[in-house]
Amino acid sequence: MSLLPVETALAKIFERIPAPQPEIVALPEANGHVLLEPLLARHNQPPFNASAMDGYAVRAEDFAEGVSTSVRLVGTSQAGSAYSGTLNSGEVVRIFTGAPVPDGANCVMMQEVATVTEGRVSFSELPKAGKSIRPMGYDFADGEALLAPGTRLTPYSLALAAAANAPTLTVARRPTIAVLSTGDELVLPGAALAPSQIVASNAFGLVPLLSPFAQAVADHGIARDDFSDLRGKLEAALEADIVVTSGGASVGDHDIVQDVLKDLGVEIDFWRINMRPGKPLMFGTRGKSLIFGLPGNPVSAMVTATVFLLPALRRWLGEDEPLGPRLVLPLAEPLPPNTARRHFQRATIETAGSGATRVRPISETDSGHTSSLAQAHALIIQPENDPGQPAGALVEVIPL
Template sequence: MNLSHKNHPLTPIDEALEKLLIDLPRTEGTELVTLADACGRVLTERLVASINVPSHANSAMDGYAVCTKDLAFEPTKLKVVQRIAAGQVGKRLSKGEAARIFTGASIPEGANAVVMQENCSLVGDEVEILQKVKTGENVREVGEDIQVGEVLLHAGHRLRPQDIGLAASIGLTKLSVQRNLTVAVITTGNELVLPGNELKDGQIYNSNFFTLSTLLRLLNVEVIELGIVEDDLVTTTQTLEEAARVADCIISTGGVSVGEEDYVKTAVESVGSLDLWKLAIKPGKPFASGKVHNTQFFGLPGNPVSTFVTFVLLVRPCLLAMLGCKSPMATLFQAQAAFDSDKSGERQQYLRVYLGKDGKGRPELKSCDNQSSGAGSSLCRADGLAIIPPYTSVARGDTLEFIPFSELLT
């Protein structure tokens, strides 16, 4: 599909995302990885518990294991006959006996509660219980956390550190996950040079590649660097075709606008098609998506903020969806604005904001001073993006939707 820039309507971001997520190719192939390598990967099968956790009743705190039938009167004195540390198994308690016990230690037979040590008084080999104790008090029962046969995680879940600990707690050493994506990254522009070189007149350093490659590695993506492509149609086309041969997905920066030196859009359409071009968002209007042959393509604007914003809002959820992730979208929060903003136009705005506190200690959003799409340093001062819908003005105290970077940079 060739999309003409003449009178081309801007696509709202929600509509664009819906279309993208439907049309995306899905990655084939799974692999078995160790727990140490599983964080951030996407599960391909259910995680089902094969054991109870805990596997034995144990103490929730340091204290004394007792039988509540021995505590008919307050206070009551019991003879301390044993000491049980975590990892040890005690002997059965008889009537009138107690065991010194520590957090995590198995509850001995004959005991049905643990009295925290602060509610006891030890004199010699006798402990005096100073308050009433209920059956089961301070005892972690078998399977209280996890029961045999319980489905703990579902296929399509993206693994977090706590999930890795969960898998370890039921004795697993490896997990079945979706294979990693390979993404070819192309940066375009005659003005670009790599850091480490001396800048000549008219040149800038290629910061977008390093931003994108870092963002991709947060998703465990294998990055294929295809270098800086000069503003030339033949070279751009050849590089795109090379990328399509070696990668699951292609991401380019620059060259998707309507300037005379912007060749990426034309090159993509010559060897594939564009399904989306020009979004109703600010920054990030000249975003493009389509296919190079059968390989997914995303064309990001060249300005550093636009590159970052379109990646985290559009490309990131798409890559996660390609991996089979069932929840690829970031969670939105609400917070009060600590700034005023004139009425927006037809494009939904994503303002760089940082968190502060109002006079009552409540969180509020403060706007970064420079909202230019070329001001990359503002991203380092920001804590996230505040959303201003089309044709909307903002007054101090208004409630805005807010996407913290913590939701986008994992």
């Protein structure tokens, strides 16, 4: 079987992802969710002409160039308690930031340029109409679409939603995810290692990596390389929308994940990708469940999850850019030639003394070398058969 190109594998995965399903969530629970319906403003913001600073509300036409003018202080406007009258010629109102500008006023002069003497105010600068006033609807207007469907909600967009007076938002329902590690050699962290055993680490990276995109991520522990044990744990895991296994997805004598999945009615779509690290990636479906069989090597598992699982989850949620953020940065040092498989090269991002941001390849490429992945800030996407690139050349990277 030939190796599947990365783009082809992603396209096959995307074809199997269901359309996003709506649910309504309260604003305090909406962080990280993806909008399925636009956020519409429910009022004008500000809802009135508002002062942009502490100072005095005046009529600019009361002041003429070269003429020293003082005006009579007639009241105060502050947030939550507006001046109730109309400002007439020769009058001024003390005003505070965010307070409504009185009717008749068309300028706010900051208090630093004001002199108050016996109830009258003069200014060291000439007032100009519109100065330091936020007009009604300056931020947004009633009914305006503020955030489009496909937007991942952040603390900043939630502050906007609150300002727009939206107590709830319609978002895409997040999937449930089951994670299962496989292998006779695995033990949990903290265990005493017997000969030929290794510590299971994949789930401890995968669960927090996937959790921001999921309704819940359940860790189903470790399944042994035994048909019955593996079948029982996979059958329970298949209750989830998305099942993620690590290890045993290849075709070695002890790699039985595919056989068990087929026995459980899973249709295997593909299982070998033209990339490194992470060639033995498996993808299949059963009903509405998606199944990802990640390689057992920890770097391969995390890289394939970053390259395939995260885009799949973004597509599930209806995000505008399912591939996620990409950067184009200059190399801090040369990038060696690549093989016929696309390389997702570990790298650090650094800022030089000049202030320029650069990406530096990490020379370690072993798929079991977890410490180098932990040091990485990004993955350089190096095309197939790339001849190598000199320092300073621009490369595409996936931020981690």
